[in-house]
Amino acid sequence: MAETSNTQHVLKSQANWNALYFYQKSDVIYQLAFAFCDRFIHLYKDRTRDQVIQAARSCKQNIVEGLADGVASTEMQLKLLNVARASLKELREDFEDYIKSRHLQFFVSGEPRYADMLNYCRYHNRLSDYEPFFAQWTDEQMCNYAITLCHFIDRMMMSFLKKLEQEFITEGGIKERMHRARTGYRQQQDERLKQLEAELPRLKQALAEAQAEAAKWKAAFEDLKQRALKMYYEKEEEIKRLKEQLGEENL
Known part of the structure; x- marks a missing residue:
């Protein structure tokens, strides 16, 4: 059956996470965390390295998985995106702990460097905007930029x-969409059946009229055929008679 404007869909449209700013920033924070650990955290002597990288990866990957699962399940999407937020908070805490434990400074409101950092993180989302600085920034700068990015990502995700919460309230989850789709399909089938049943008497009447008209034309054809044959045989007989007369005269 052809899809109509009233057709209910069970699966939602796939979100393009690459176009979402909070995903783009999560990719930045993952690569920044990796570069930070390579430069400033010892590979074997500090477990923080693995925790930082895993938290950053968990944030990014759960965004992807959550948005992919959202095609079928809004509930699963909400859960996975909240897992991503939890990983993000863990990552932010690790960067804050690094600053505190090494007696570095947080960039604070009122400082020129804070305003510059805030504006840069607000308006730049792509990895290419940050990657050139990974080898230049100090550990203090990288931590502050990472913390600021975490705040922006969290705010955007919220x-x-x-x-999504409003969509879930108004549209429901997969079970509600399945019920609406099935109910809508049954309603379309019922409406089509009623339409066909209503049209059937008219079609029967039209068929009867067509058959009567065909019978009338058939009778007319038979009559015309008989008259044509009669005329043909009469002419044929006349031709034969004339030929016989002409033959007798020639003798």
Whole structure:
């Protein structure tokens, strides 16, 4: 059956996470965390290295998995995106602990460097915007930029989650969509059946009229055929008679 404008869909449209700013920033934070650990955290002597990298990866990957699962399940999407937020908070805490434990400084409001950092993180989302600085920034700078990116990602994700929450409230989850789709399909079938049943008497009447008209034309054809044959045989007989007369005269 052809799809109509009233057709209910069970699966939602796939979100393009590469176009979402919070995903783009999560990719930045993962690569930044990796570069930070390579430069400033010892490979074997500090477990923080693995924790930082895993937390950053968990944030990015759970965003991808959550948005992919959102095609079928809003509930699973909400859960996985919240896992991503939890990993993000863990990552932010690790960077804050690094600053505190090494007696570095947090960039604070009112400082020129804080305003520059805030504006840069607000308006730049792509890895290519940050990667050139990974080998230049000090550990203090990398931590502060990472913390700021974490705040922006979390804020953006909260806005996205509120939107999903509203969609879930108004549209329901996979079970509700399946029920609506099935009910809608049955209603379309019932309406089509009623339409066909209503059309059937008219079609029967039209068929009867067509058959009567065909019978009338058939009778007319038979009559015309008989008259044509009669005329043909009469002419044929006349021709034969004339030929016989002409033959007798020639003798």
